[in-house]
Amino acid sequence: MIKNIKDQPYLFLLYGATGDLTARKIIPALYNLFLDNWLPDEFIIIGCSYSKIENEEFRKNVLEGVNKNSRKGKAEAKQWKEFSARIFYQHVDFNTISSFKPLKIIVDKYQEDWKKEAQIIHYLAVAPKFFGIIAYNISKNNLTGNCENTRIVVEKPFGHDLESAKELNKKLCSIFDEKQIYRIDHYLGKETVQNIMAFRFANSILEPIWSRNYIDHVQISVLEQLGVEKRGGYYEGAGAMRDMIQNHLLQLLCLTAMETPINFNADEVRNRKVDVLRAMRRFSSESIRTHSVRGQYGSGWMEGTEVSGYRQEPEVNADSNTETFAAIKFFVDNWRWEGVPFYMRTGKRMHEASSTISIQFRDVPHYVFPSEATNNWQQNRLIISIQPEMSITLQLQTKRPGLDMVLNTVDMVFNYKDPTVTETPEAYETLLLDIMQSDQTLFMRADQVEEAWELLMPILDSWQTKESVNFPNYAAGSNGPETAEALIARDGFHWFSLPLKQ
Numbered sequence: 001m002i003k004n005i006k007d008q009p010y011l012f013l014l015y016g017a018t019g020d021l022t023a024r025k026i027i028p029a030l031y032n033l034f035l036d037n038w039l040p041d042e043f044i045i046i047g048c049s050y051s052k053i054e055n056e057e058f059r060k061n062v063l064e065g066v067n068k069n070s071r072k073g074k075a076e077a078k079q080w081k082e083f084s085a086r087i088f089y090q091h092v093d094f095n096t097i098s099s100f101k102p103l104k105i106i107v108d109k110y111q112e113d114w115k116k117e118a119q120i121i122h123y124l125a126v127a128p129k130f131f132g133i134i135a136y137n138i139s140k141n142n143l144t145g146n147c148e149n150t151r152i153v154v155e156k157p158f159g160h161d162l163e164s165a166k167e168l169n170k171k172l173c174s175i176f177d178e179k180q181i182y183r184i185d186h187y188l189g190k191e192t193v194q195n196i197m198a199f200r201f202a203n204s205i206l207e208p209i210w211s212r213n214y215i216d217h218v219q220i221s222v223l224e225q226l227g228v229e230k231r232g233g234y235y236e237g238a239g240a241m242r243d244m245i246q247n248h249l250l251q252l253l254c255l256t257a258m259e260t261p262i263n264f265n266a267d268e269v270r271n272r273k274v275d276v277l278r279a280m281r282r283f284s285s286e287s288i289r290t291h292s293v294r295g296q297y298g299s300g301w302m303e304g305t306e307v308s309g310y311r312q313e314p315e316v317n318a319d320s321n322t323e324t325f326a327a328i329k330f331f332v333d334n335w336r337w338e339g340v341p342f343y344m345r346t347g348k349r350m351h352e353a354s355s356t357i358s359i360q361f362r363d364v365p366h367y368v369f370p371s372e373a374t375n376n377w378q379q380n381r382l383i384i385s386i387q388p389e390m391s392i393t394l395q396l397q398t399k400r401p402g403l404d405m406v407l408n409t410v411d412m413v414f415n416y417k418d419p420t421v422t423e424t425p426e427a428y429e430t431l432l433l434d435i436m437q438s439d440q441t442l443f444m445r446a447d448q449v450e451e452a453w454e455l456l457m458p459i460l461d462s463w464q465t466k467e468s469v470n471f472p473n474y475a476a477g478s479n480g481p482e483t484a485e486a487l488i489a490r491d492g493f494h495w496f497s498l499p500l501k502q
């Protein structure tokens, strides 16, 4: 790990430089790192893409991206001038080996000027079909370097299924060492997600109760109000399982269920997360039927505006079988979690936008209060709210002040909005800094990705073979399909929703 990146020169080669991710996330994050004085003086960004544009046009495009998307608002002229002087553009045809030649010349030239070996980052913000060929062409142009000075960053989706993920891992690992490969899952860079480990492993009071002995069930919900927007073409081949559950939601589950790592080393933390995936109960055709639900949104109303159904979105098939909602009941078959259900759901065009992990504790073993006192009774619950609200809430029963003995649920809250909490960085800022520092803790290792695919393949295969006959089965702006309510209701529970209620 590089402790002081300011002492090192960096060359950041950004493939897919004219794409949406570059403008929306990557350049704004790099700019904010620059504003916060994280970047070294010798830091050069080379945007690479098919378009034949000049440096100035590229700079203008990314400035628009910053002005629209940066958490710090519009760029100030003086600061932007200083930052953008480090941004250049190079036309590259990803499929052609010789097209990468100028990159090698640029890299050599900078290293010569700096009289120092540079840290080289190849960032692949491109469609997955280009991952393999770009990596190959990088290697054929002697740009792969070694573990100490070169890394490759790959955006999701990492593969389409277990086979393609294995294939891609094989390809990348034949060119780069695993220590050079950074597979992004941007959820891991979120402040609130990183805090899960801090919260669990820095507070001794939690460990004794963090198991089947005290926990009744866990719910992980990532609900979005947005539809597929302009990404219909991509989403048709993905669906909620590949887009969200295979990566973001399973990572949240791993962080919730993992054993305490011995230390904070990247491989130690990732080993403990892989242990969880390995312990997860595999699906049979019977449990696919009883433990999984899929949905697709039809037209509906979102905050007073009528919106179209998924099948009417651009680039979506009129009879699409792609799920925009998925709910699954998982089990982690190990000593700590045996018998505790982990319910997971995610959906687009839901009535609320919220990402939460709710841990419901077991009920008290015996009620000592008269029934009139317990009308508002609720089992203790811990809610880790990831976004948009960023908080941790512990719900407890207390006596309502007054002459009667009446119990009420009260919240003990840690809220990131608290004025004593400093501004929280964007996930991409954290992840980009980690890449520069060569810290792989928050990135997916090859075996993690494959384990997650392996777990989900039976459901994915089954959903592909048996087309859904009742799509669309939930209206935009609703709470998802009724079958998702039934999935959890069968066990005597219900999905918790915001505002937090019983």
Ligand code: BG6
Binding pocket: 224, 243, 244
């Ligand atoms: C992306 C998915 O990985 O995550 C999108 O491809 C989804 O479909 C997005 O909307 C959600 O991310 P966030 O950070 O907005 O919760």
